Amino acid sequence: MTDALYRIEGLRVEVADQTRKPLFGAAPRLRILDDISFSIERRSVLGIVGGSGSGKTTLGRTLVRLVEPTAGTLIFDGQDVTQLSDDAMRPLRQRIQLIFQDPMSALNPRLTIGRIIAAPLRAKTSDPRVAAALDNVGLPRGFAGRYPHELSGGQRQRVGIARAIALRPDFIVADEIVSGLDVSSQAQVLTLLANLVKDLGLTLAFISHDLSVIRRLCDRVIVLQKGKIVEDQPVADLFTSPSHEYTRQLLNSIPEPDPSQRW
Amino acid sequence: MSGGYLTIRNLSAVLRDTGERVLRSVDIDLQPGTIRGLVGESGAGKSMIGKAVLGVLPKALKVVEGEILIDGQDLLKLKDADRRRLIGASTALIPQDPLTALNPSHRIGPQITNRLVDILGWTRRAAEVRALEVLEEVQIADAARVMRQYPHELSGGMRQRILIASAFAAEPKLIIADEPTTALDVTVQKQILKLISNLQARHGTALLFVTHDLGVVAKICDSLSVLYGGKVVEDTDVASFFNGPHHAYGRALLAATPRHTDPDASLLPVPDDVIAAVRAELGEADRQWVRHD
Structure with missing residues (x-):
């Protein structure tokens, strides 16, 4: 672990459980993430896997500091960002980007694609960086004048990616970005991401x-269950020798396109 | 083609506004006691076929030709009331989203029994006994308590089990499952799929399984129809499809499906020339098609 871009140590996230709050006094605390430690090496892809409610989305949002950690330290590129104020965080924000799960609700329906990509750059749609971002994700430059509803799901997800990479970030969190897509567009978006990771570092x-x-896509995978890391392995080892029962269950449940083993 | 419990022949549907075809001369044959997968990308019309059978097509669509035969009777020629009676008695639906399919303000019990009492004329007592029976059949522990609970008190997997129980409650001959596991985790998905295929085998139900996931088809279906643009481009049994699809589009779709056991095979999107070829096929079919309405 010589060249970690992001290091997370002892991360804990708790929220107040308002559904069980007594009439007087504080609501009980609900622990979403518990004692999470891992690091992400520069120019690598880390997979974060888990079932629903395992805390994987909360972890992603904590990494971009949209969720405040209760305890633990986040060290981004050698700098402790856990307690940074909003003002101090701002220059870092453009180096850390998030791509959302549902491209339809993440893109403003009233803005053209060009304006959506230009907005975080604080630039005009004619800015060369907008065209470059469209080139990067393999969309025709003419798409800059279109609206999100004119695009297919896969194309919208590419716009989400274009918006994130236009800022030339160092680190991107991609939250379930292919789960709403057909297999064919899924294959396209995955290939695109793999190429971007390589080309843009x-x-x-x-x-x-x-x-x-x-x-x-991934070099390393962590598996979350109920807010805890139960497995942290290089991707090939995870598939050949999963160490935790839950990982084995997950692997066992994948429907392989192979009719010789029926359920 | 003969002897299927559900037989769809030459079914075409158009958009009322533009006259554009949404279903293109669809032929589907579903034998009793088997599962047929209906596969395609979004917009291929796979859900529309299920809706056409149930008679709940969106108002913007209109069936212009073809037959939908259930047990030899053409649904499209029946009077509305007769068609509803036949569908109500013989067919059930397992919907996609278990949260929106259950009424949040009613307890689980009545949501299963009301259909039996109001539509099929069972007594309330018999319906309740049957509901308990099917809830146990879908492996819900403490079924009597669950019947008094509300949907929000249950997990997604539990809710989907309840909808499956409800679908099988009246012993239907035909079940249409519209992507019943897309909202669920992989581990829960496996349990639910096993449950559906066990129940289907035990009751000898004919099941039309709408899905976009070829992996799921490989695990539980007997035969499949691959749709593109509302046209069946491949109709075959599962073993021969996975041994080598005949149609270029089927091959491309299979190549785009990830396999974790084969990490070196690269994931290929459906190539543009395959799409162009299948579109040309549709265009040719449309040119030859004469409207009969």
Whole structure:
């Protein structure tokens, strides 16, 4: 672990459980993430896997500091960012980007694609960086004048990726970005991401519930269950020798396109 | 083609506004006691076929030709009331989203029994006994308590089990499952799929399984129809499809499906020339098609 871009130590996230709050006094605390420690090496892809409710989305949001950690330290590129104020965080924000799960609700329906990509750059749509971002994700430049509803799901997800990479970030969190897509567009988006990681030297945290997708893209995988890391392995080892029972269960449940083993 | 419990022949549906075809001369044959997968990308029309059978097509669509035969009777020629009676008695639906399919303000019990009492004329007592029976059949522990609970008190997997129980409650001959596991985790998905295929085998139900996941088809279906643009481009049994699809589009779709056991095979999107070829096929079919309405 010589060249870690992001190091997370002893991370804990708790929220107040308002459904069980007594009439007087504080609501009981609900622990979402518990004692999470891992690091992401520069120019590598980390897979974050888990079932629903395992805390993987909360972890992703904590990595981009959208969720405040209760305890633990986040060290990004040698700098402790756990307690940074909003003002101090701002220059770092453009180095850390998030791509959302549902591209339809993540893109403003009233803005053209060009304006959506230009907004975080604080630039005009004619800015060359907008065209470059569209080139990077393999969309025609003419798409800059279109609206999100004119695009297919796969194309919208590419716009989400274009918006994130236009800022030339070092680190991107991709939260279930292919789970709403057809297999064919899924294959396109995965290939695109793999190429971008290579060409732009990105570091990526790829959140997914689908282990078969993880294998294509990731170098290392952590498996979450009920807010705890139960497995942290290089991707090939995870598939050949999973150490935790839950990982074995996950692997066992993937429907392989192979009719010789029926359920 | 003969002897299927559900037989769809030459079914075409158009958009009322533009006259554009949404279903293109669809032929589907579903034998009793088997599962047929209906596969395609979004917009291929796979859900529309299920809706056409149940008679709940969106108002913007209109069936212009073809037959939907259930047990030899053409649904499209029946009067509305007769068609509803036949569908109600013989067919059930397992919907996609278990949260929106259950009424949040009613307890689970009545949501299963009301259909039996109101539509099929069972007594309330008999319906309740049957509901308990099927809930146990879908492996819900403490079924009597669950019947008094509300949907929000149950997990997604539990809710989907309840909808499956409800579908099998009246011993239907035909079940249409519309992507019943896309909202679930992989581990839960496996349990639910096993449950559906066990129940289907035990009751000898004919099951039309709408899905976009070829992996799921390989695990539980007997035969499959691959759809593109509302046209069946491949109709075959599961073993021969996975040994080598005949149609270029089927091959491309299979190549785009991830396999974790084979990490070196690269994941290929459906190539543009395959899409162009299958579109040309549709265009040719449309040119030859004469409207009969």
